[in-house]
Amino acid sequence: MTENEITDTIIGCAIKVHRNLGPGLLESAYQECLFYENVHLLEYRLDSVY
Template sequence: MTENDISKIVFNCGLKIHRKLGVGLYERVYEECLIYELQKAGLNVERQKHQHIEYEDLKVENAYKMDVVIENKVVLEIKSVENLTSFDKAQLKNYLRLGNYKLGMLLNFNQRLFKDGVKRIANGLDED
């Protein structure tokens, strides 16, 4: 299964959740529901995955924590905020680069239309 195949499943699961629950809940609620839906779809999902980084001769354990990693290919950062910020995008870009993942998705469930809160970010591509 490719990253694009996974991202389509993520979008459809997120849309289903958004339609049923609406906006205004904590990120944790959306995260749990999304993991439930992704696992129902047969995907391997890791939640709150810790990652180390290496800096010169130093290995920093638990340097950051990703909300969700699917099939060890796609990283999800789940939000429930008024607007995504440049920090949110930079954070996900770093997760992708440091973990050598190809695709990440920012999912902001606090938008009237779910599609307006979804941002795909590909590792190594400068897009805004």
């Protein structure tokens, strides 16, 4: 995965989280959701490789 692909993935996850939760929450809420999204995405990619 290139740096641009990683950046695109992270920004895509951030947009998805913000659309689902909306504005105005504490940063920690967004951090937890981004962590979940990225771990879920990483597990999916690892499963698809093997």
